[in-house]
Amino acid sequence: MEVAFFVLIVLTLAFQSMAALGDPFPGGYSMGNLGTIVWKRGIAGQQPWVPAAYVDKRSKWGLSAGVVSFYGKTGNYRDRSIYRVIGGGWYCASFMNFKLSFTQLDAFRVYYEQSVFVSAGKSVFSLFDISIEVSAYRTGLRDNSGRVRTIGEIGSSFWFPLNLVSLAVSVDHYVIKKSGINGADPPLTIRAGIHTKLNRFGAQGVLIEIVPEYTTPIRLIIGEEYRIVRWLGIHGAVGNNPVMIGIGLVFDWKRSGGNSALVNHPVLGWSRGFSLYYRK
Amino acid sequence: MNQFFCFQIQSLNYRVYSLIIFLLSITGYTQNVIITEIYRDPPGSETALGGGASHEFIEITNLGCDTFSLKNLLITDGVDTDSLIMWDNVIFSHQECFYSQDFLLPGQTALILDPDYSKAVQENHAPPFSIEKGTVLLRVDDRDLGNGLAVDDGIVLYRGDKKNVLEIIANASDGPVYLDNPVPGKISLSNSKNREGFSVTPYMFLFDSVHFSYKIDTLSPGKFDELNNGLIAQWKFCSVDINNQQALPCSVLCLRVNDNAGLSVPWCLESVSGLETHIVDKGIMRFGNQKGVLEFDLPLDNVDYYLTIDTNRWYIDISSVWSPAASIVISEIFPKATQNEPEWIELFNQSSKSINLKNWMLGNSEDTIEIIGRDFYLESSQYVVITKNTKSLNARYLGLNSAIEPFVWHTLNNTSDTIMLLNPQSVLIDIICYNKKWFNSWPSGSLERIKFLESGCDSLLWEPALITSPGMPNGAQFYRLVDKPFFDIGPVPFTPDNDGKDDYLQISLKLPLSYSIVSLAIFSFNGRMVYEVNDIKQGVFLWNGKERNGKPVINGPIFVAAELKYPKGTMKLLKKGVLWR
Secondary structure (H helix, E strand, O other): OHHHHHHHHOEEOOOOOOOOOOOOOOOHHHHOOOOOOEEOOOHHHHOOOOOOOOOOOOOOEEEEEEEEEEOOOOOOOOOOOEEEEEEEEEEEOOOOEEEEEEEEEEEOOOEEEEEEEEEEEEEEOOOEEEEEEEEEEEEEEOOOOOOEEEEEEEEEEEEEEOOOEEEEEEEEOEEEEOOOOOOOOOOOEEEEEEEEOOEOOEEEEEEEEEOOOOOOOEEEEEEEEEEEEOOEEEEEEEEOOOOEEEEEEEEEEOOEEEEEEEEEEOOOEEEEEEEEEEEO | OOOOOOOOOOOOOHHHHHHHHHHHHOOOOOOOEEEEEEEOOOOOOOOOOOOHHHHOEEEEEEOOOOOEEOOOEEEEOOOOEEEEEEOOOOOOOOOOOEOOOOEEOOOOEEEEEOOOHHHHHHHHOOOOOOOOOOOEEEEEOOOOHHHOOOOOEOEEEEEEOOOOEEEEEEEEOOOOOOOOOOOOOOOEOOOOOOOOOOOEEEEOOOOOOOEEEEOOOOOOOOOOOOOEOOEEEEEEEOOOOHHHOOEEEEEEEEEEOOOOOOOEEEEEEEEEEOOEEEEEEEEEEEEEOOEEEEEEEEEOOOOEEEEEEOOEEEEEOOOOOOOOOOOEEEEEEEOOOOOOOOOEEEEEEOOOOOEEOEOOEEEOOOOEEEOEOOOOEEOOOOEEEEEOOHHHHHHHOOOOOOEEOOOOOOOOOOOEEEEEEEOOOOOEEEEEEEEHHHOOOOOOOOEEEOOOOOOEOOHHHEEEOOOOOOOOOOHHHHHHOOOOOEEEEEOOOEOOOOOOOOOOEEEEEEOOOOOEEEEEEEEEOOOOEEEEOOOOOOEEEEEOOEOOOOOEOOOEEEEEEEEEEEOOEEEEEEEEEEEOO
């Protein structure tokens, strides 16, 4: 029971796949806290679009889907939004865990992105979990010009659970198959974070994101998640560069759950997201 | 004796008044032959062959009705006297001139050239100017014409010899000349400031003694421009209080060359506004002793007037004494001179009539300058640029077709100043102000006036130009005179791949006068501001898809956001697009 409780309260923060090339925040459960807090045994760790290092082995498999609508209305293409749908599943075999997800971004019927995310992870000596991820992206224009770009990435995640906090470092967007076009490939991103175990004030996390290519390369995000009751919680986060504020509502009910979140950008407006999962 | 009386004009009977004018006018111009053009200062070194003094000339025209003998004629500048002789050898490319003719027919012109002129033509393998066909060519019996004409030399044409003046034929001098001795001392013609490459020509000689001014356009040796199919018409306006009158009384004197008979010809005065023409007055003009007189009133209206006598037509310019209020406005200014671009002020004629800028003034209460001392007609809806240096400005703007360089320049302040435009009667026509504090950013370039019909000292009516446009319409007028904010981007998608197509994102911003821009920025899909426009100007801004540090922005959706300030607060405008390479 004590071990189970420990596993329950250990929070992880590590490689957070954005499941997209340049999304402003992660989708699904992590949207409201801007990816600062990942519950391994909650839906955050089980999301098919985060690495397989994080999976709740009490479930054999699970499915999840979500949608994000980005930013507010603009003066042009007013009735067309930018949205991403995400979906996928995970499977826990005796020797390894697997995750597979698909995403599709549509930008007002002018531009699209499609991605496939595959991750395989394993627990090592019960000390840490490791996984390897491969992502493939296909982007293009919907103008019948046939203009398409493909990009391939590889990544790895390490999770180090400690007694009171979790530490993590990851490297994202390490491109192995370049588009061949200057400016079309995503910039290398380094993330480092720490967050506490659950305490009377909830869980608190800090995430530092570094993109060396940017003029102002460092981004700082502070997040909080608080469980009102065991099955219902709220979470939120504030980040800079760019400034964003996220809030969300999460719930778990038996074998299913979901979340609804809002993220505000002071200029670009509100983004809305919703996701559901089912596990067996 | 040549005073022109206009007093009590309103009370006099028209016929009586005309008679008085006629009687007075016939005592005015009395010379049959006059000096009609003097070219004293050709470009280049004075001693250069193929330039300088070898290109000097004096033109005389017989305006009488009798043939004029060219024998025993001399010219003097008061210091040196030269006999005039026929040009004996045919000059290359002037074969159609007359060389051995010792008389001038009525209306015919003779040209007194420097003896080195033919050598100069041979040296250059081309004549420096064309000479009107049928011109009688003369030269002096000395090495140089007038021993080389100085820029302020006056000339007297007389009959006699080198020691005695028997008869003064014509003179070009600052005042009347009475000579017994041909070399009493220098005779000056200096009332016009010298301009190299320009000649001087007489004007208004039918009314009074002959006055000279610089010619508006190019040289016209052998052709007296005032002579139009054997007619010369000149007019004067009465000096009355035009502020309290609806019409401007005008008197016209007409000289008919080669006709001493008392002819009558029809005349007609028309007003022209755009494509509309109306007859203002018409009648029959009677000539006596070569001269005829006309009297009519010109309604003070925003129109152009044309006088037709017989088959000849003249433009009657009243802008020297009256111009519509705010007829000419200061439309664009360039106070911040650079090494390649001098200061300049652009004027725009927003009236429907041509306006003569002669003797108009620019400046402020402490210092004003004359824009131009000769006739310069600014046509309706046309621009002219007044600049410190036309040569530099023309080199900077190759398409610039109308620029004036005043003799003296009124230096503009780089940060704030007031500029007034005054007509020849010193009536304030326009006043503008500028102050760099009015603008968020004005690093360089010109300031454009947005509205011409409102005060030129309203800070909202000036805008740093997106594209400096001397002599052309102001871009700000197009993007500021809108009822509500206009904000747009395109193309979508835009593809900055240097293939020549859709390589730039065009951001168009047009704001009403009460609006101003607080910020204009471009955001990438991840919400990061990738480009902020520092030098914010309205109009069109082009973005090349790169950040300020030159790094290309990643493919995907992008956003352009403008924050505006208006009297009730602030507002944000947001547009989205797609960047694709």
